Amino acid sequence: MVPGQANPQWDANLAALRAYCAEHGHVDVPTVYRTADGIALGSVLVELRHKRRRGRLSADRVAALEELGVDWPPNESVWVDFLAGPSLYGWDCPSVLWLRPAYGLISPQAEASAQKEPPSYG
Structure with missing residues (x-):
């Protein structure tokens, strides 16, 4: 082409x-x-x-x-929500550590997004 x-x-x-x-x-x-x-x-x-x-x-x-709306890789936004979810509720969830970008399942950008502090509600 x-x-x-x-x-x-x-x-x-x-x-x-x-x-x-x-x-x-x-x-x-x-x-x-x-x-x-x-x-x-x-x-x-x-x-x-x-x-x-x-x-x-x-x-x-x-x-x-x-x-x-194509995700790179597919469903990356779902993984970000999954990884951020426990921290949003104050839960320490080491069982999701294997999903980190070192294993190639989410990008470093998505990981950084999941690592952000949850919003403070007062």
Whole structure:
């Protein structure tokens, strides 16, 4: 693919993802999901995540996917909420320590977000 040129496959995949988002209200596409016209949308999204992780997805495509709400990696926001949850209630929960970014399950940015102090309510 030449940068700046139209890519019909990308356009079709992005349109399918937008349609999925409009219908379901999110872009957490199951891996085995196929559109009515045969696009393996779940697999497409897995491949796009792999490309981004390897630095092979252009910034404009990353931005287009993030605009729809794509998580990098999938469900990262769920992990952040999970990791922050115990501290929000003052619980010491060492059982979640294995989920830390050293094991590659959440990004350092998400970990930093989960580590922030909970708001003070007086």
